[in-house]
Amino acid sequence: MKQYYILIGKEEFIIADSTISRTSILDAAEEVLRRFGMAKSNLSDVARALGVSHAAIYRHFDNKAALREAMAERWLNHVMEPLNAIVANNDEPEIRLRSWLDTLRAFKRSRALTDPELFAMYMALTAEAADLLHRHVEDMLEQLTVIIADGIAAGVFAPCDARESARAFYLATTRFHHPSHAGEWELSDSDINYEITWKLLMNGLTIRS
Known part of the structure; x- marks a missing residue:
């Protein structure tokens, strides 16, 4: 052979x-x-x-563009794999929601910190694949919708439109996981800002006695 x-x-x-x-x-x-x-x-x-x-x-x-899109898709799939596992597990909704956000943030920070050259390359590749990136965001919104809907059904989260809340949650946390904010992730106040944003979001979602 x-x-x-x-x-x-x-x-x-x-x-x-x-x-x-x-x-x-x-x-x-x-x-x-x-x-x-x-x-x-x-x-x-x-x-x-x-x-x-x-x-x-x-x-x-078929061509160079198809190869680049496949590279971008594989990168995004690496992001989604641990998130899918979190959505599917049996933890309480609030724990899953925090784990989902922590995992997404840690994945992006780790890649940006340990291999900034490769991270920048994949940023450029995903930017070229607009439709693919849109589907990726929609998939993440669906994950968040499932977790929030489970929280509403369990009486942990206040009654609301789960899809709208998922979108608000994603947008409110963008600076902690979107590659365009990578330059801010290692600033001294990044962890503090992350925690106060989380607390504010939980105040909006959870039922208070």
Whole structure:
């Protein structure tokens, strides 16, 4: 069986022709974009990194735009996976809501802090995929709607339009998780602002005796 070499970072791996997959292409594309930047990277660079021809790439992606959108989608899916688990667990609604927000915030802060170059790259990729980004936000709003609706049903949250409250909650917390605010996340007052925003939102949502 014919073999190819793939270079990911400083590690070189041998892969067989039959194992050239979307995942291996996306991994290679990420490294190519990291090395050459958004403007200078192209499908030829990705094919070269994998040791294959253009045809091997085109079997999975129609063009450069499709590859970039797939990269953005994979990044957003990484964000959604832990959030989906939180929505589905059996914790009390207020605990799930706090865990959802903490997890989203921690994911974004961690990526921005540990690999700012890669974080900036994915910011640019998601900005290119407007429809994909819109669906991602809608999915997060649906998650929040489910948690808030559960809280209303349990008598923990005051009766309200769960969808409207979800949108208000998302918008009110945007500065703590939206990449455009990444420059503010490590400021000295960031944690304090996070806590007072959370308290205000809970005062609005919870039923007070």
